[in-house]
Amino acid sequence: MRVDALRFTSRLVAEREADNRMRLHQKRLRCIERGSSSTRLASEPHRATDALARHAAATRRVAEAREQRISTENRMLEERHRALGCAALRERERERQLCSNRARAEGAAARERKAARAALAEENERLRQRLGRVRPSFSRP
Numbered sequence: 001m002r003v004d005a006l007r008f009t010s011r012l013v014a015e016r017e018a019d020n021r022m023r024l025h026q027k028r029l030r031c032i033e034r035g036s037s038s039t040r041l042a043s044e045p046h047r048a049t050d051a052l053a054r055h056a057a058a059t060r061r062v063a064e065a066r067e068q069r070i071s072t073e074n075r076m077l078e079e080r081h082r083a084l085g086c087a088a089l090r091e092r093e094r095e096r097q098l099c100s101n102r103a104r105a106e107g108a109a110a111r112e113r114k115a116a117r118a119a120l121a122e123e124n125e126r127l128r129q130r131l132g133r134v135r136p137s138f139s140r141p
Contacts, residue, residue: 011069014065015062015065015066015069018058018061018062021058022058022059022062025051025054025055025058026055028055029051029052029055032051032052
């Protein structure tokens with residue numbers, strides 16, 4: 001947690017520095033465009049092109065830093081999503097297994113009840129025959 005906070009703050013500091021550099025370059029460029037005599041850049045054309053090149057490089061660095069941050073955040077989100085998805089899949093599989101086990105247990109219990117009923121019916125039939133009152137179970141007197 002602390003490492004993430006440090007990364008976040010260092011990233012914020014880097015972005016702020018890049019934004020400050022960008023503002024400074026833009027200020028210099030405005031001076032160049034106005035043709036201000038207060039700056040050396042206006043009087044020396046090669047310095048102006050250097051400033052433009054530096055401005056382009058700064059813009060590119062800021063864009064690359066932002067792109068890298070976004071890709072890192074996306075990767076972290078994808079990993080979290082994948083982890084949650086795997087957990088959900090495992091949970092679903094466990095639930096399916098539990099349902100399967102429950103169904104298997106219920107089937108076994110039903111077979112046991114059926115066997116117990118059959119054994120009781122057989123025992124009743126044997127007792128009836130021993131007592132000599134053999135009647136078919138489907139007829140009523």
